[in-house]
Amino acid sequence: MKKLTLFLIVLLLAACTPASPAATLTAVPEVVVSEPTKAAEPTAQPDPTDAPEPTEAPEPTEVPLPEIAAVSITASMEGFAAPAELPTGWTAVTLVNESDGRRQAALYRFEEGKTMDDFAAAMAEGTPGTPPWLTPIGGPSGVMPGSSGSAIVNLQPGNYVMLDPVPDENGVPGVAKGYILPFTVTETATTPAAPEADLMLDMVDYAYAFNADAVSAGEHTIHITNSGPQEAHEVAIIRLNEGATVQDFLAALAPDAPPGPPPGFAVAGLASLDIGEEAYLTVMLEPGVTYGLICFLPSSAHSGTPHFMLGMVGEFTVPDK
Numbered sequence: 001m002k003k004l005t006l007f008l009i010v011l012l013l014a015a016c017t018p019a020s021p022a023a024t025l026t027a028v029p030e031v032v033v034s035e036p037t038k039a040a041e042p043t044a045q046p047d048p049t050d051a052p053e054p055t056e057a058p059e060p061t062e063v064p065l066p067e068i069a070a071v072s073i074t075a076s077m078e079g080f081a082a083p084a085e086l087p088t089g090w091t092a093v094t095l096v097n098e099s100d101g102r103r104q105a106a107l108y109r110f111e112e113g114k115t116m117d118d119f120a121a122a123m124a125e126g127t128p129g130t131p132p133w134l135t136p137i138g139g140p141s142g143v144m145p146g147s148s149g150s151a152i153v154n155l156q157p158g159n160y161v162m163l164d165p166v167p168d169e170n171g172v173p174g175v176a177k178g179y180i181l182p183f184t185v186t187e188t189a190t191t192p193a194a195p196e197a198d199l200m201l202d203m204v205d206y207a208y209a210f211n212a213d214a215v216s217a218g219e220h221t222i223h224i225t226n227s228g229p230q231e232a233h234e235v236a237i238i239r240l241n242e243g244a245t246v247q248d249f250l251a252a253l254a255p256d257a258p259p260g261p262p263p264g265f266a267v268a269g270l271a272s273l274d275i276g277e278e279a280y281l282t283v284m285l286e287p288g289v290t291y292g293l294i295c296f297l298p299s300s301a302h303s304g305t306p307h308f309m310l311g312m313v314g315e316f317t318v319p320d321k
């Protein structure tokens with residue numbers, strides 16, 4: 001099965017090189033850039049002869065930075081469809097899931113000189129883990145069929161690939177079903193500033209440092225970093241059912257768990273983020289609700305053990321209003 005999966009991946013990679021007519025690419029990135037506001041015109045000097053009252057100095061007008069760009073990726077039954085070129089800088093990437101399974105769009109930046117051919121070769125070799133010349137920079141994850149999810153990521157010029165590495169219930173990863181697509185980030189004239197965040201989540205090996213005391217009901221933007229020092233990390237933010245813990249949720253996902261849905265669902269998620277990289281997630285938190293934080297990534301330093309089994313889970317409760 002593993003060999004077949006790898007073979008499929010190689011086939012699909014071959015089908016996804018930009019030269020192939022099978023690649024589903026749309027040409028125009030959807031970019032939202034605000035017009036910079038003109039600085040206020042200076043007030044004309046008052047004529048001291050007929051206007052003795054001094055004129056107040058004009059209020060300095062701040063010239064706002066462009067709003068962050070917004071890009072949409074669609075996951076259909078055939079795979080990803082997305083712009084072939086994305087803009088530089090902080091970009092809100094939304095994954096619209098029209099497929100029949102949970103999806104993520106994990107974004108990886110190629111080291112200069114590396115291409116999809118190198119990626120295909122690495123997959124064919126079957127070496128576990130991410131090749132060192134690929135940098136995971138996050139992306140929306142945990143998006144259920146019929147819904148959408150967003151993550152704000154920092155795009156630097158270069159070549160990238162978006163992929164869904166998550167296996168389905170039969171162990172077949174999304175990439176083997178066609179959820180893989182290369183794209184390019186081109187230099188743009190203006191790059192937006194980072195979004196403002198009111199919550200901080202630092203991921204380390206193997207725990208979350210989160211300022212849970214700053215949590216309140218309502219919309220929040222979380223600044224997510226990875227301090228490592230060894231591994232890339234991800235976070236799934238799970239809205240837990242009343243009375244359920246994050247461990248109850250994980251127990252319900254275990255292979256030997258009794259049938260039935262887990263006691264909660266993902267409300268937001270950030271795909272794999274490398275050490276030293278940063279990203280943002282915007283979440284709507286409900287009063288009195290407990291949320292779980294989970295890293296499902298397999299540990300390359302611990303024989304593939306999922307990070308949550310190494311302690312990389314968290315939990316916080318939003319105070320009642």
Ligand SMILES: [Cu+2]
Binds near residue numbers: 296
């Ligand atoms: Cu982790």
